Structures are given as structure tokens and as C-alpha cells.
Amino acid sequence: MKVFGKTQIVSTLNLELAIQRLEEGFIAFSAGKVQVPPVQAFAFAQANGDCCVKSAYVEGSDTFTVKVSTGFYDNPSNGLPSNDGLMMVLSAKTGQPLALLQDEGWLTCIRTALAGRIAARLLAPRQVHAIGILGTGMQARMQLEQLGAVTTCRKVIVWGRNQRELEAYKAFASGLGYQVQITHDAEDVARGANLIVCATPTREPLLKNEWVQPGTHITAVGADAAGKQELDAALVARADRIIVDSLSQCSQYGEISHALKAGLINAQQLAELGALLAGRAQGRDNDDQITLIDLTGVAVQDAQISSCALACLDG
Amino acid sequence: MKVFGKTQIVSTLNLELAIQRLEEGFIAFSAGKVQVPPVQAFAFAQANGDCCVKSAYVEGSDTFTVKVSTGFYDNPSNGLPSNDGLMMVLSAKTGQPLALLQDEGWLTCIRTALAGRIAARLLAPRQVHAIGILGTGMQARMQLEQLGAVTTCRKVIVWGRNQRELEAYKAFASGLGYQVQITHDAEDVARGANLIVCATPTREPLLKNEWVQPGTHITAVGADAAGKQELDAALVARADRIIVDSLSQCSQYGEISHALKAGLINAQQLAELGALLAGRAQGRDNDDQITLIDLTGVAVQDAQISSCALACLDG
Numbered sequence: 162m163k164v165f166g167k168t169q170i171v172s173t174l175n176l177e178l179a180i181q182r183l184e185e186g187f188i189a190f191s192a193g194k195v196q197v198p199p200v201q202a203f204a205f206a207q208a209n210g211d212c213c214v215k216s217a218y219v220e221g222s223d224t225f226t227v228k229v230s231t232g233f234y235d236n237p238s239n240g241l242p243s244n245d246g247l248m249m250v251l252s253a254k255t256g257q258p259l260a261l262l263q264d265e266g267w268l269t270c271i272r273t274a275l276a277g278r279i280a281a282r283l284l285a286p287r288q289v290h291a292i293g294i295l296g297t298g299m300q301a302r303m304q305l306e307q308l309g310a311v312t313t314c315r316k317v318i319v320w321g322r323n324q325r326e327l328e329a330y331k332a333f334a335s336g337l338g339y340q341v342q343i344t345h346d347a348e349d350v351a352r353g354a355n356l357i358v359c360a361t362p363t364r365e366p367l368l369k370n371e372w373v374q375p376g377t378h379i380t381a382v383g384a385d386a387a388g389k390q391e392l393d394a395a396l397v398a399r400a401d402r403i404i405v406d407s408l409s410q411c412s413q414y415g416e417i418s419h420a421l422k423a424g425l426i427n428a429q430q431l432a433e434l435g436a437l438l439a440g441r442a443q444g445r446d447n448d449d450q451i452t453l454i455d456l457t458g459v460a461v462q463d464a465q466i467s468s469c470a471l472a473c474l475d476g
Numbered sequence: 477m478k479v480f481g482k483t484q485i486v487s488t489l490n491l492e493l494a495i496q497r498l499e500e501g502f503i504a505f506s507a508g509k510v511q512v513p514p515v516q517a518f519a520f521a522q523a524n525g526d527c528c529v530k531s532a533y534v535e536g537s538d539t540f541t542v543k544v545s546t547g548f549y550d551n552p553s554n555g556l557p558s559n560d561g562l563m564m565v566l567s568a569k570t571g572q573p574l575a576l577l578q579d580e581g582w583l584t585c586i587r588t589a590l591a592g593r594i595a596a597r598l599l600a601p602r603q604v605h606a607i608g609i610l611g612t613g614m615q616a617r618m619q620l621e622q623l624g625a626v627t628t629c630r631k632v633i634v635w636g637r638n639q640r641e642l643e644a645y646k647a648f649a650s651g652l653g654y655q656v657q658i659t660h661d662a663e664d665v666a667r668g669a670n671l672i673v674c675a676t677p678t679r680e681p682l683l684k685n686e687w688v689q690p691g692t693h694i695t696a697v698g699a700d701a702a703g704k705q706e707l708d709a710a711l712v713a714r715a716d717r718i719i720v721d722s723l724s725q726c727s728q729y730g731e732i733s734h735a736l737k738a739g740l741i742n743a744q745q746l747a748e749l750g751a752l753l754a755g756r757a758q759g760r761d762n763d764d765q766i767t768l769i770d771l772t773g774v775a776v777q778d779a780q781i782s783s784c785a786l787a788c789l790d791g
Binding site for chain 1 (some may be wrong): 479480511513514515516517518519520521525527529531533540542544546547551554556560562564566568569571572578608650741751
């Protein structure tokens with residue numbers, strides 16, 4: 162069994178190949194061709210930590226993947242990162258463990274950012290006049306990095322609570338060549354941008370319906386667990402197109418679940434990203450529609466990004 | 477993250493410490509102090525393979541464990557073993573991966589054999605006049621090895637279907653100092669032995685009620701998945717004491733489930749091994765009773781054996 166560290170993985174991953182593999186994965190998932198057993202979740206109350214084990218097998222693939230992710234939120238006070246993670250790739254032909262990818266959670270971050278890139282390519286309005294980012298963390302950065310590949314817009318409006326983190330984000334985005342506006346008021350983002358990515362762990366909706374302009378596309382990646390919510394439910398109800406990564410998962414938690422439970426939308430209005438990619442669901446029809454995608458994260462992404470990473474490492 | 481291979485693991489594991497850790501684990505499990513998320517199972521139809529991911533955390537422990545086991549039944553025709561497996565030990569304080577134990581399934585075999593040893597110590601009649609073994613495989617061997625620690629009996633009657641494998645088992649058991657009788661008729665085992673271990677993957681009951689003598693203890697370890705059955709349901713119904721490793725799991729599959737579903741026994745007759753170890757359930761009262769334990773295998777055993785193995789490796 163080969164063991165690879167984060168540096169090797171980051172330096173060899175071919176992003177174009179990864180995009181292709183992720184798209185194939187979403188399509189297979191929506192076609193019912195992915196085995197996704199139930200997520201295993203642990204809570205470590207005393208250590209303020211949690212762990213989840215996600216596994217997936219895309220039928221017909223040579224490999225399958227078991228991912229372990231941890232979040233221990235007191236780690237930074239001991240000089241350790243909060244999040245850690247690894248993926249194990251095994252042969253679907255013989256069961257043999259092929260590789261241990263000690264990516265420290267990076268592959269999860271990049272597969273999420275790449276899903277945001279795929280969504281923007283499919284759903285953003287033709288003319289993006291400004292990108293809006295809610296959040297200043299790792300995922301908020303990686304989303305902006307990836308959007309550069311699918312839009313020529315180089316203006317970004319960034320919302321955050323903490324001034325120092327906003328300043329740091331500004332430096333980061335300027336380094337990518339963006340003209341950067343920072344704000345503590347999410348309304349500035351909603352009124353100024355028409356391609357918005359929400360990447361915060363908030364439990365109180367940040368983006369209000371009345372602020373959002375016609376023609377906007379919104380990618381929500383933050384609500385990856387029960388109780389998290391970034392969007393006003395009325396905004397979800399107003400969207401002309403609602404795409405989700407997983408109908409079953411997004412009905413349980415994520416942005417969509419709140420509007421579903423409140424009866425503001427019904428399940429028939431939803432379509433999966435895999436169906437959109439396969440041409441079996443409708444995307445944006447015109448530049449006045451509001452489109453919304455809720456990316457809660459699905460294990461098929463882990464299976465696809467890890468097999469892709471291993472192929473690149475084996476080069 | 478440290479990586480250890482099978483040879484290192486086998487050569488350092490302290491069996492007495494492992495017994496102690498397993499007993500503590502069974503007790504914690506029966507006291508509701510173990511987090512055991514749902515098992516993740518894959519089926520690889522084309523490759524005639526399967527995989528399961530079992531994870532457990534004993535509350536208060538320093539570590540938790542994720543185990544991946546595979547069975548690919550066409551592997552031997554390609555010169556590979558059918559079964560493979562590994563365990564990952566992570567810190568329950570920081571989430572960091574501590575060790576990868578590439579035990580190739582050995583830790584699962586030994587924790588199962590040690591559970592059989594614990595069961596025999598608690599439930600076997602005072603005078604064992606012969607040990608009976610159904611099966612000639614790896615687990616049938618390891619069970620006999622471990623029984624040597626809890627009984628002075630050195631006579632064994634072994635049942636198997638294949639003469640060559642029976643002969644090989646005879647050579648193995650003779651090497652351990654046993655007087656060995658081999659047979660193709662399970663009745664010989666039932667009539668001649670009063671400490672019987674069933675370690676076969678059969679789907680047709682092998683051990684008939686009318687053959688089994690009063691005072692016998694039976695340990696059944698083979699029925700580890702749906703559809704498998706080694707014991708006549710009438711024999712289960714006749715047992716004076718029925719112990720299980722997990723009430724919920726044994727109600728779903730394993731020896732007990734068949735008798736439960738047929739209405740021959742009721743759930744109130746069952747007690748968990750952890751309750752027996754903790755003195756909260758009744759074991760054998762006299763040397764005429766028939767006792768039975770159904771060991772379907774629980775993830776807490778994996779958590780305990782892997783943390784013990786790691787302690788011995790670090791020792």
C-alpha cells in the first residue's frame with residue numbers, strides 16, 4: 162500500500178482531469194450507479210470533536226474509497242489544525258488497499274471548490290459583473306480560485322465578520338488579480354454581485370431575499386450539516402432553478418431542507434447536478450432568472466477525486 | 477502516522493492484555509458506552525467480492541478505530557488471499573491518525589478466537605472430556621489454540637467435509653499436543669465432545685439437537701452474516717443459557733435470529749456477553765445445562781484489539 166502526503170497530492174493533481182472525473186461521478190450518482198453506504202459519525206464530547214467516515218463505489222470503477230474526516234475544534238489552542246482527513250483507495254477487483262492519501266482534508270476542500278466551479282459554468286449568468294463571496298476561510302478562497310477558470314470577471318465583493326480576516330482575504334484575492342471590495346454587510350454582496358458563493362458555517366441566514374438581484378446565481382457550500390443555513394428560506398422559494406448535489410441529502414439538511422420543511426418549495430422543483438450535467442434537467446434559461454445550487458458534499462466526489470489523485474501520483 | 481505490517485503485529489500482540497481489553501470492551505458495549513455507527517457494506521458483483529467498514533469508539537478511550545475488511549472470493553485463482561483487511565487507529569483527543577495496522581485480517585481472526593476463549597472460560601462445564609470443532613479453516617485453528625489456555629483437555633474431535641483439510645487440521649492439532657479424531661459426521665462431534673466450537677460458513681445447520689449431550693457448551697462463530705446458520709433451531713431453543721455478543725445484531729442474523737423468528741425463543745431469554753462479564757447476567761449453574769454463545773462479531777472488539785495492538789507495537 163502506497164502512502165502519500167498532502168504536498169505530493171497537491172503538487173500532482175490535474176485539475177482538468179479532476180473536473181472530468183467529478184462530472185462523471187455526479188452523473189453516475191444521479192443515475193443510481195454509485196454505492197453509497199450510510200455515513201458513520203462519531204461525536205467526541207469531551208474533546209469538542211467529531212469524525213465522519215464516508216465511502217463510495219462508482220459501479221464499474223477499478224477502485225473504491227473510504228474517507229475519514231475529523232474536526233477537533235480545540236486543536237488550534239494546541240497548535241494543531243482543527244480539521245484533518247485521509248482517504249483510502251482500494252481495488253474494486255481484488256479488495257487490496259492500494260493507497261493511503263494523507264491529504265489532511267485538502268482533497269475534500271478541492272472537490273468542493275471544483276463542484277462550485279462546475280456549478281458556475283453551468284448556471285452563472287452570461288455576464289458576471291461581480292463575484293460575491295460570503296466567508297473568508299479556506300473554502301471561500303478555493304472557490305474564488307476555481308471561479309477564475311469559468312468567468313472573466315475580476316471584481317469580487319467579500320463579506321466577513323472579522324476585519325483582520327477580511328484584510329487577509331483582500332490580500333489573497335488581489336494576488337489572484339482581483340479588484341476587491343470588503344464589507345461587514347452581506348447586503349453589499351447581494352446588491353453588487355450576480356455570482357455569489359456562500360461558504361460560511363453560519364446557523365443564521367445571511368443572505369436576504371429582498372437584497373438579491375434578478376439574474377443572480379448562488380452556490381451554497383456551507384450548510385454541510387444539520388442546523389446550518391446561509392440563505393433566507395424565502396430566497397430559496399424565489400429561485401427559478403434549484404439544483405442539489407443529492408436529493409436525499411439536501412432534503413435532510415442543507416439550504417433546501419429548511420424551505421422544504423416550511424412548505425415553501427416542493428421536491429418536484431429540485432433536480433440533481435448529475436441530471437443537469439446529463440442533460441436530463443433544466444438549467445438557466447435567461448439572464449433574469451435566479452439560480453441556486455446547494456452543495457452539501459457527497460461521497461461520490463471523494464471516490465472520484467481520490468482515484469484521480471492516485472492516477473496523477475502514479476503519473 | 478505509523479504503518480505496521482502483519483508480521484510485526486502478530487509478533488508483538490500480548491494476548492493476556494488483549495483478553496483484558498476485549499472484556500472491558502464487551503462490558504462497555506453492553507453498558508451502552510460504545511459509539512457504533514452503522515456498518516458500511518459494498519458488493520462487487522462482477523469481481524465476486526464484498527467489503528465492509530466497521531468503526532467503534534469506546535467512550536473515554538484515547539483512540540477510536542475504523543476497520544476495512546474485504547472478501548474477494550476469486551482471488552485465490554490469481555494467487556491472492558480471499559480476505560484482506562486493515563485497521564486505522566485515530567486519536568479521540570485530536571482526531572489525528574495514529575497508526576495504520578495492515579494486519580490482513582489477522583486482528584479480526586484473533587479477536588474472534590479470544591472471544592471464544594472468554595466464552596469457554598465463563599461457560600464451559602468444569603470437566604471437558606473432549607473439545608469438538610466444526611470446521612478446519614483458520615478460525616477453527618485459532619479457536620483451538622486459544623482454548624488450550626482455559627481447559628486442560630487435550631482431546632479434540634474435528635469435523636470437516638474435505639479429507640485433505642481434515643488431515644491438515646489433524647497435523648496442526650497434534651502439533652499443539654492434542655489427541656485428534658477426525659470425522660465427516662458432525663454427530664460424532666456432538667456425541668463425543670462437551671465443549672464445541674462451530675466455525676464454518678455453512679448455510680445448512682450442521683449440529684442437530686438430538687445429538688447434543690447434556691452439559692455441553694457451544695460457541696458459534698460462523699454465522700457472521702445473513703443466511704448463515706450452523707445450529708439446528710431446536711437446539712437453540714433447548715439451551716438453558718443463551719449468550720450473545722450483541723442483542724441487536726444477533727436478533728438480525730446469526731444463530732439466534734432463526735430461533736427468534738420461528739418463535740422458539742424470545743428476546744428475554746438472551747443476555748449479552750458484556751452483561752455476563754459484568755455479573756449482570758446468569759451463566760452456567762451446573763454441569764447438566766446446555767449453554768450456547770453466538771458470536772457474530774462486534775466493532776467494539778476491533779476498537780479494543782487495535783488499540784491493544786498499537787500499545788504493544790509502541791511498547
